[in-house]
Amino acid sequence: MRDRAAARVMERLRAVEWDGEWDDLLSRVMSRRLLMREYLRRAGLWARACSAEAGWPFFDVVEYLDPAFPAVPQEDAAQLRELLCGSIVVSPVNRTCTGAMRLAEFRARRPDALPDLPDLYEPLLLFYERGGAFLLDHAGFLDLAGVLVRPGTLAGRAAGPPLGSLDRALLDAVDAIGRITYYRAADRHGPALRRRVVRGVPYDEAFGGDGLGWGPAGLPLPASPELAAEFGVVWLDEVEAAALVWAALADGGQPGAG
Structure with missing residues (x-):
């Protein structure tokens, strides 16, 4: 059996x-x-x-x-x-x-x-x-x-950082069409940010809001990580970004402070 x-x-x-x-x-x-x-x-x-x-x-x-x-x-x-x-x-x-x-x-x-x-x-x-x-x-x-x-x-x-969760909500939240680069404000406060490029068209987005999803970031994001400092942001590894997204989901939409 x-x-x-x-x-x-x-x-x-x-x-x-x-x-x-x-x-x-x-x-x-x-x-x-x-x-x-x-x-x-x-x-x-x-x-x-x-x-x-x-x-x-x-x-x-x-x-x-x-x-x-x-x-x-x-x-x-x-x-x-x-x-x-x-x-x-x-x-x-x-x-x-x-x-x-x-x-x-x-x-x-x-x-x-x-x-x-x-x-x-x-x-x-x-x-x-x-x-x-x-x-x-x-x-x-x-x-x-x-x-x-x-x-x-x-x-x-x-020795790499662990993925914060295997929850389907997180996996669905990070998925999207396009080439994605993640950022966060240089002071390490605020939500996860991403620039998503679809067929050459950039979309600058932030995670959060009442619907707990990606929406307009309200500020321009750099075209490449090398330009991050000029825009007042820092580049995030995808695992770091996933941790921020998961924290927002777990906290009901309140972005982490640190």
């Missing part, structure tokens, strides 16, 4: 649109980028805790937790192959999907044997749910469909 936790993971994987529409992918570039960054960070922490450095970044962590732990049941493995065979899927995708199922089963049976770390595969499962698989290009980049990301190093990723 299949473990219920593993079965729930399979249900999520079965619902993924592995070959999504290009326009949908472009509208979710930012959340998928953030989710991949968070997965790489967590994978670094788990790899260190489980002596799985050689397998980082895309690995089945249960192989390192307990090499003798039962493999995915044949019926689950067959379903997974069926789900992925029609898609352009690289082995890391298959490996992490299998790992997510096995870790769910391992957690259900032996929760005390797990390190005290945030769930390894949840960011990646959400990534898949928001647009399908990723690819590896010949230069070693991760192609997230709409943006390329360097895997970086285990040490660098593990």
Whole structure:
């Protein structure tokens, strides 16, 4: 009998649109980028805790937790192959999907044997749910469909800042069509700001308001981070910006003061 936790993971994987529409992918570039960054960070922490450095970044962590732990049941493995065979899927995708199922089963049976770390595969499962698989290009980049990301190093990723939340409200709030650059007032007060460029047309926006969303910033923002000081703002990394957005959502629209 299949473990219920593993079965729930399979249900999520079965619902993924592995070959999504290009326009949908472009509208979710930012959340998928953030989710991949968070997965790489967590994978670094788990790899260190489980002596799985050689397998980082895309690995089945249960192989390192307990090499003798039962493999995915044949019926689950067959379903997974069926789900992925029609898609352009690289082995890391298959490996992490299998790992997510096995870790769910391992957690259900032996929760005390797990390190005290945030769930390894949840960011990646959400990534898949928001647009399908990723690819590896010949230069070693991760192609997230709409943006390329360097895997970086285990040490660098593990030391990176955590994503403040995996809540759908945050993921939806950061997503938008266009090339996005984030800013904040130079005194580090006030809301998250962004310049969003769509087909060459810039939109300067701030997060907040009664509707808790993006609206006109009311001030011009720089065309590039190098010009930030001239406009009285500072550039924000996307994880920093996500933290500001999440704080506003959690506080009911009141931007953080520090």
